[in-house]
Each structure stands twice: as C-alpha cells, then as structure tokens.
Amino acid sequence: MGRKVLILNADYRAISICTVPKAFLLVYLNKAELVAESEKERLRSINNSFASPSIIRLNKYVSVPYRNVVMTRQNIFKRDNNTCVYCGKTTDLTLDHVIPKARGGKTHWENLVTACKRCNSTKGCSTPDEANMNLKYKPVKPSFLMFVRDCSGKLEEKWLPFLSKAR
Ligand SMILES: [Zn+2]
Structure with a gap:
C-alpha cells in the first residue's frame, strides 16, 4: 500500500x-x-x-x-495509540471506565480509555480525581x-x- x-x-x-x-x-x-x-x-x-x-x-x-466508527475494544486501543492513558505503558492493556460503571459511568467513547492492568486495578472503583490519577488527554469519540x-x-x-x- x-x-x-x-x-x-x-x-x-x-x-x-x-x-x-x-x-x-x-x-x-x-x-x-x-x-x-x-x-x-x-x-x-x-x-x-x-x-x-x-x-x-x-x-x-x-x-x-x-462516518461512524464502531466502538470496539480494538478501536479504543487504536484511538489511544495502544497506550495507558494514566501512566503511558504500552503493554498489558485493558479497558478502563473513567467514571466506574458502579458509580454510574456509561460505556461510551467519552468514558472508556485504554489503561494498563495495574492502573486499572489501582484505580478500582474510584474516579480519576479520587485516585489522584490524571488522564493524559480527554477521551473523545474518534x-x-x-x-x-x-x-x-x-x-x-x-x-x-x-x-x-x-x-
Ligand atoms: Zn498504566
């Protein structure tokens, strides 16, 4: 190509x-x-x-x-450049609800980010503010x-x- x-x-x-x-x-x-x-x-x-x-x-x-981009795990990883939005790690990645689901956080582009498993579990059921973890950028619908x-x-x-x- x-x-x-x-x-x-x-x-x-x-x-x-x-x-x-x-x-x-x-x-x-x-x-x-x-x-x-x-x-x-x-x-x-x-x-x-x-x-x-x-x-x-x-x-x-x-x-x-x-033209709509379908919201999938892979597309969220792609949007975030396969990088944890909290610490910048590029391996061992998972999806993180910025506002946790248990706290009413929705499953949509603006509330889902790529995070490494470690940040994801450190953050747990807290919001980024409560966990004192900053997002490197605001997630958007791509x-x-x-x-x-x-x-x-x-x-x-x-x-x-x-x-x-x-x-
Ligand atoms: Zn991380």
Whole structure:
C-alpha cells in the first residue's frame, strides 16, 4: 500500500484520504490545490522531480455524510495509540471506565480509555480525581480519520491539526 494523501474540504476540514496518483489528478484537473508536500518522498521522471502531495484541499465544498466508527475494544486501543492513558505503558492493556460503571459511568467513547492492568486495578472503583490519577488527554469519540496511518503505521504529523477538526 502506497503513501496516502489527506483530502481537506474547501473549509479545511479533513474529509478523506486518497492515493498519491489520485491526488495528483485532482490537482492537475484543478479540482484541488496542494496544501502540504511530503518531505519523505519526491516523485521522479527522467528529467524532473516533483514534490509529492501530503495534503490537498478541494476547491469546491462537498457535503460529506458523517462516518461512524464502531466502538470496539480494538478501536479504543487504536484511538489511544495502544497506550495507558494514566501512566503511558504500552503493554498489558485493558479497558478502563473513567467514571466506574458502579458509580454510574456509561460505556461510551467519552468514558472508556485504554489503561494498563495495574492502573486499572489501582484505580478500582474510584474516579480519576479520587485516585489522584490524571488522564493524559480527554477521551473523545474518534473520527474515522483518526485511524488513518501511513505505511509505517504512524500518523502523519502534518495531518494532526486538520484531523482534530475532522468530523
Ligand atoms: Zn498504566
């Protein structure tokens, strides 16, 4: 699988990803403009080398339906980068209800986080405040674009400011 290009809507919200050739075509056809180039890669022909797109923006606004991400254990781990939100550990992971179920905490994106088993059992039936354990970030319902990774499995850093605005 080749490198991907992030597509922004005319209002700069991330809406999709595509392949490099498709991005080139959109820019060539004047349907999109180049927003950021890839530093990792240049495209070469016999005589020239071209900047390869990393982010493009559509010239015309398109309305896009909301795409839901299914809430599963694996997707919560993915959202949290397979990292315990309390201590940063990346192994021995489980799911933690931020507000414990026994205290009325719901099973939804905003109340479920990735935690290592140790933090999970230390926290027990307490809220993070009571247990004096801080979450490194506030859990949110992810956009499907949060799961977009480049071929090495990393998230393109350049994409981040746009992904946080994605729907
Ligand atoms: Zn932990």
